[in-house]
Amino acid sequence: MALNIHFFRDNSLPKLDFIKVFEFFDNYPEFSIYYNDDEVEIIYVDNTFNFSYRYLITKKSRVHGIYKISPQYGNVNFMLEMPILIPTFLAKEILTIAQRVCKLFELDIYHDSFTDVHPFNLVDVLVLFDNVRRETIEEQGLGGKIPFNPDKLNEICKYQRSIEGLREHYNNELVVNLVVPIISDNNDQFGMSYVYQVGKQTLFPPHLEYIYVKEDNNSVFLVKAEDFYRELAKYLDE
Incomplete structure (x- = not known):
């Protein structure tokens, strides 16, 4: 159960420099980079909430229906693979980093539900996430997870993420x-x-x-x- 977002780049721009992409992720201690013959995995491990997600750089395209996409854009074989059954608070954190990636490296995005490549818009992608999550739950169920009031859950997540800051604020x-x-x-x-x-x-x-x-x-x-x-x-x- 994952939401796959593929990155594209306008063909008028220079080739994407993946060395700089790796340097970007190296600035986040939660990310680790792994290499094998077929792909590069950039994995984020969240110890507070006990989940992970990843970016992939692949040798071959994993875009379905690539024939629909305007020739203006080139597939850079770079994608985000994020879990669906997570709170919106965490999805927003993930997509905020993706937004930085797109802005820094001049990337646009594609999802299988799109008719063409789109500029990255955080609000629109959060709506996409909510829609895909709802459809996944309707079709496959909750996968053993328990439903919880989403507004309350997001407030609890915000608290969990703020614990170190709260301890410092109150001088321990x-x-x-x-x-x-x-x-x-x-x-x-x-x-x-x-x-x-x-x-x-x-x-x-x-x-x-x-x-x-x-x-x-x-x-x-x-x-x-x-x-x-x-x-x-x-x-x-x-």
């Missing part, structure tokens, strides 16, 4: 933990959880359903977030 005087999704053994209950150490000043992110309360003797018990907030309301500050 507040505990800022990761949100962890949990599911019951029989799969009938699901929610976002968070660990609270008793006696520690803690920043609580939005949209939590469960709190793991860790006591001084290291014993841990799980409570619903609404019950936790109700009991400790007099100690909490917004």
Whole structure:
């Protein structure tokens, strides 16, 4: 389940310099470049959200229906392959980097649903992503994933990505933990959880359903977030 975006270049421009492309990705520590006889993989590994995606440089074209494309554009055999079943927040991060690639190297894009090559427009490509994701879910299901309110999910993703910055903002005087999704053994209950150490000043992110309360003797018990907030309301500050 992937969205494939192919890069094209106006034939009036000089040949794409892939050495400079590699130098661009080398500036991102999350990207690693791998070479084999048939292709070059530029793989991004996201340890915070435990997923990856890749750019590919191939010897042969992987564009279906290339006959439809205007001869004004040349296929540079360079493409983005990104997962579909991810939050929109992460898709926007991926496509923002792709936007930089297109701007820096004067590239346009093509997708199988297009009639021709298009200039890269972030809003339009996000709409394409949403449409392909919806169609994929309708045709193939969620692939074992659990549906979650998209607005809440994007806010949680924003928090997760901001953790280091939040710790610095509060001078490491507040505990800022990761949100962890949990599911019951029989799969009938699901929610976002968070660990609270008793006696520690803690920043609580939005949209939590469960709190793991860790006591001084290291014993841990799980409570619903609404019950936790109700009991400790007099100690909490917004």
